[in-house]
Amino acid sequence: MNSGANGHYYDGQTARAHAAELRINGANELELTPALRGPTAVADVRISSRVGNTPRRIEFTDGALFETSDHHAVDQWLSQPGNSSGWIHRLESKTTYALGALAIVALFVAVSVKWGVPWSSKYIAQALPESITIPLGDQAVKSMDKLILHPTQLAPERITELQNQFWQLLPTEQTGYEYQLLFRGGGRLGANAFALPNGTIIMTDELVAQAEADEELQSILLHEIGHLQHHHSLRQIIAHTSLAVLTSTLTGDITAAGSLAIGAPNVLMEASFSRQMETEADTYALNQMQYLGLPTEHFANIMERLEFAACCEDKDKENDGAVQDASREEVGDPAESQQNTSGTLDFFSSHPLTEERIARFRQNSSPPW
Amino acid sequence: METIQPAIQHPEQTDEPAALEFEFLGSGREYFNIWIVNIFLSIITLGIFSAWAKVRREQYFYGNLRLGQHHFAYLADPVQILKGRIIAFGLLAIYWAGWNFVPVTAMGLLIIGVLALPAILVAASRFKMRNSSYRNIRFRFTASFTEAYRTFIKPIAIILGLSAIGYLLLYQIDPETLTAMANNGQTEELPDDFRVIPEDFLPTVFYLALFPFLPYLDYLRVKLLMNHTRWGNQQARINAGAGGFYRVFVVGFLLSGAIATLAMVVVFAVGALIGMTLGEIAEPLLPAGVVIAVLLVYGSMIYSAGYWRAERTNLIYGNTRVGDASIGSVLTFHQVGKLYVTNTLAILFSAGLLIPWAHVRMAQYIASVTSVTGADLDKVVMDSDAQQGALGEGMVDAFDLDIGL
Numbered sequence: 048m049n050s051g052a053n054g055h056y057y058d059g060q061t062a063r064a065h066a067a068e069l070r071i072n073g074a075n076e077l078e079l080t081p082a083l084r085g086p087t088a089v090a091d092v093r094i095s096s097r098v099g100n101t102p103r104r105i106e107f108t109d110g111a112l113f114e115t116s117d118h119h120a121v122d123q124w125l126s127q128p129g130n131s132s133g134w135i136h137r138l139e140s141k142t143t144y145a146l147g148a149l150a151i152v153a154l155f156v157a158v159s160v161k162w163g164v165p166w167s168s169k170y171i172a173q174a175l176p177e178s179i180t181i182p183l184g185d186q187a188v189k190s191m192d193k194l195i196l197h198p199t200q201l202a203p204e205r206i207t208e209l210q211n212q213f214w215q216l217l218p219t220e221q222t223g224y225e226y227q228l229l230f231r232g233g234g235r236l237g238a239n240a241f242a243l244p245n246g247t248i249i250m251t252d253e254l255v256a257q258a259e260a261d262e263e264l265q266s267i268l269l270h271e272i273g274h275l276q277h278h279h280s281l282r283q284i285i286a287h288t289s290l291a292v293l294t295s296t297l298t299g300d301i302t303a304a305g306s307l308a309i310g311a312p313n314v315l316m317e318a319s320f321s322r323q324m325e326t327e328a329d330t331y332a333l334n335q336m337q338y339l340g341l342p343t344e345h346f347a348n349i350m351e352r353l354e355f356a357a358c359c360e361d362k363d364k365e366n367d368g369a370v371q372d373a374s375r376e377e378v379g380d381p382a383e384s385q386q387n388t389s390g391t392l393d394f395f396s397s398h399p400l401t402e403e404r405i406a407r408f409r410q411n412s413s414p415p416w
Numbered sequence: 417m418e419t420i421q422p423a424i425q426h427p428e429q430t431d432e433p434a435a436l437e438f439e440f441l442g443s444g445r446e447y448f449n450i451w452i453v454n455i456f457l458s459i460i461t462l463g464i465f466s467a468w469a470k471v472r473r474e475q476y477f478y479g480n481l482r483l484g485q486h487h488f489a490y491l492a493d494p495v496q497i498l499k500g501r502i503i504a505f506g507l508l509a510i511y512w513a514g515w516n517f518v519p520v521t522a523m524g525l526l527i528i529g530v531l532a533l534p535a536i537l538v539a540a541s542r543f544k545m546r547n548s549s550y551r552n553i554r555f556r557f558t559a560s561f562t563e564a565y566r567t568f569i570k571p572i573a574i575i576l577g578l579s580a581i582g583y584l585l586l587y588q589i590d591p592e593t594l595t596a597m598a599n600n601g602q603t604e605e606l607p608d609d610f611r612v613i614p615e616d617f618l619p620t621v622f623y624l625a626l627f628p629f630l631p632y633l634d635y636l637r638v639k640l641l642m643n644h645t646r647w648g649n650q651q652a653r654i655n656a657g658a659g660g661f662y663r664v665f666v667v668g669f670l671l672s673g674a675i676a677t678l679a680m681v682v683v684f685a686v687g688a689l690i691g692m693t694l695g696e697i698a699e700p701l702l703p704a705g706v707v708i709a710v711l712l713v714y715g716s717m718i719y720s721a722g723y724w725r726a727e728r729t730n731l732i733y734g735n736t737r738v739g740d741a742s743i744g745s746v747l748t749f750h751q752v753g754k755l756y757v758t759n760t761l762a763i764l765f766s767a768g769l770l771i772p773w774a775h776v777r778m779a780q781y782i783a784s785v786t787s788v789t790g791a792d793l794d795k796v797v798m799d800s801d802a803q804q805g806a807l808g809e810g811m812v813d814a815f816d817l818d819i820g821l
């Protein structure tokens with residue numbers, strides 16, 4: 048109780064340090080030796096909480112300071128009633144607590160990447176008003192037109208014909224979208240289709256050329272409508288943003304080197320996220336095709352043809368490998384789609400699943416997954 | 417306690433040594449606990465605790481930094497930092513909301529950022545300095561917003577002017593040529609009515625105009641920061657010209673280019689050698705070879721970044737005096753490069769768990785090669801106008817942004 052702490056006393060006016068000892072007396076006052084100041088009640092000083100083995104600061108109201116590394120003595124003064132700020136240090140100083148914290152943080156990161164972010168972005172995406180989603184999509188169409196896509200070469204009659212078919216495919220209930228179908232030359236994106244957050248679906252001339260029946264194109268349009276009905280592109284944008292915010296808030300001291308490692312979970316999540324979305328869009332297309340009486344083989348047929356075109360006909364194309372692995376698609380962010388969609392085909396964004404997906408549409412009567 | 421003078425003493429007499437060494441006393445093991453526990457607390461409080469976590473991390477690094485017999489201290493109030501973060505989130509929300517009505521283009525965002533930068537620099541430096549203390553005397557940053565804008569107005573005007581000229585020149589080129597330039601390397605034919613609009617090039621033109629001024633801007637920033645920093649009644653002064661910054665920049669640039677090229681040459685030579693000696697048998701080794709090659713080239717680039725860090729730090733601190741004291745800073749390229757590479761590898765292969773260890777190692781190294789000479793610290797007194805200044809700075813209290821010095 049009457050143990051003193053050795054340290055330095057600073058008067059608050061100069062940088063001079065005085066070697067001194069501070070101890071507590073019976074009246075709960077701190078007494079300095081040598082007596083550079085009178086006794087001060089413990090309640091009238093501010094004692095810094097402990098961080099590792101860094102010195103403790105006992106700050107007097109006039110700006111003077113006593114600094115000591117004798118944590119034992121300081122903690123005794125603090126054990127007087129009215130002080131209990133050392134709980135963080137107690138957590139920090141026990142290895143078991145640190146390991147417990149580590150386990151919970153790891154669990155939290157895993158859960159939020161796997162479920163939390165996708166789940167919350169789904170609900171945010173549904174709640175976002177049109178005043179946000181429509182400009183987002185318009186901007187995306189504009190950027191893609193500028194940077195990647197070309198004007199369509201299709202005959203106006205053909206466009207009208209396909210657009211009329213498109214109107215028949217749209218959901219009858221209120222959707223929150225103003226659906227429209229646009230045709231563009233795909234440029235380096237080739238045979239492809241995109242669903243943008245404003246309800247615009249873009250189909251490339253190359254895709255139209257690959258189709259042997261209009262029902263095949265309709266099945267693809269239904270798949271894209273499925274993406275829109277599930278707000279997939281919005282969800283992906285929100286997921287990216289929230290993950291970035293999450294990591295930077297939690298790990299405030301990540302430097303350039305740290306951010307390398309931090310990037311990895313983002314990428315991992317992106318891949319599985321997309322695969323799940325494809326399944327959702329497929330389910331929607333499958334159900335709607337059955338409902339509308341369209342034979343579901345059409346989807347399987349065009350997928351097989353596109354996959355064959357990508358893997359076998361263009362073997363010498365330098366980005367062949369990227370075609371099947373690229374998991375990003377239909378994202379409204381123009382900068383990202385510009386970088387990542389080179390060669391992406393919506394219909395088999397994850398290669399191992401392509402056969403599975405085809406098989407699903409081959410079995411006409413298979414129940415929805 | 418040996419070097420501390422007795423309580424009553426004449427100011428002329430001092431037994432502080434002439435040269436004071438910096439020392440960092442923290443350990444990776446100890447900091448790991450603090451780091452992970454604070455992340456944990458930030459999570460369960462939905463990010464609110466992150467302000468306290470930041471203060472504790474800073475306290476750990478300041479408090480373990482010892483110069484002579486005395487420790488530095490970080491004194492920021494977490495509540496102020498929390499307020500700052502809430503304001504930052506609010507601004508972001510306003511930006512998102514406003515984007516609906518007035519979509520800001522990439523160029524517009526760039527201009528807003530450039531214009532806001534001096535103010536952010538001043539606000540953040542004030543906050544950081546005022547909350548840093550050594551021997552119970554706080555540091556202060558005394559530059560006004562006006563001074564910051566006066567410092568940067570000329571180079572910013574020149575850069576924007578050059579961008580405008582470049583943009584106008586670009587406009588003279590006919591869109592056909594521009595389109596061809598934009599699609600350089602693209603083999604397929606483009607439709608006749610497809611064009612690139614010159615606006616797309618605006619940010620590129622800006623960066624091109626900015627590039628040659630980067631060392632000069634860095635110099636202006638460092639000069640502004642150093643020459644307006646006070647510790648008590650001691651004024652800091654930097655005595656380095658823009659030339660030094662250009663030298664570090666150019667040499668660093670050439671060096672990283674040379675090292676990366678060397679790494680690639682080695683990779684190709686070794687690859688070719690293996691390919692020639694083993695032939696077909698070597699084919700399964702190819703993916704592993706590619707990974708090693710990429711690691712080697714990236715590693716060499718990270719390593720050469722050590723030159724920039726070491727030489728720039730030496731240039732800045734080696735030429736800075738605080739009052740009568742001068743600072744010695746003798747970082748070496750090889751040591752910093754080695755730390756960068758090993759820290760990066762450690763962080764990557766530990767899934768981030770060695771981040772605290774990496775930070776501590778860097779702090780230990782920098783402290784071990786930094787010193788102060790000619791200081792008569794006992795004579796240092798608090799600025800008479802320090803209290804008054806603190807009141808005026810209350811406005812920007814909320815501004816805590818991590819801008820490295």
Ligand SMILES: [Zn+2]
Nearest residue numbers: 325328393394
């Ligand atoms: Zn899809």
